Amino acid sequence: MITQYDAFEIRCPMLGHPLTFSYCRSTDGNTPCRNIMNCWFQRLPVEQFIQDHFPFGTLEKLTTPPKPKMQSLLELIEKAKATKKNGDIPCRDVAQE
Template identity: 40%
Template sequence: MRKYDHLEMRCPRLGGEVTFSYCRKEGGGLPCQRIITCWSPFFPIEQYLRETMTADAWDAFVRQIPKDKVTTIIELIEEAKKRAKQKNE
């Protein structure tokens, strides 16, 4: 079991509780397309994925996300970074 795997949340797609371990493999071995949106309020999910996925898997994950969602996710990441920075000041 990896760090964070035990964490649970209510899945907006399935309507029930899921663990992070489910979310990081939901997309046929790749993370769910919504994983950054769902988990970014709880821990630095993008950083975690980049550190734990191979470069090829990360590229495949990013490629599977529709372009408009990539933009949204990048915006969410930037907002999360700003919030974290403000919290540390």
């Protein structure tokens, strides 16, 4: 049952106040918080919980560290350059104005 741990409480390191597991498992309605493994692993069989109640691949997403911000930014710049080269989206060159 997905609600079996909902009443368990923890102090949230991101929000700075106590909250219940029900929030952690459904932050935006269907997606568990990306920190759920770190916050709950000592108190609940959270890995098994994720496998039992969320789509395949969710556990992998939660345990894969996020890309460094600089890497993400460089990827976005490369993608924008490629898009501009292909003429998909007209870009204004502010540097020439």
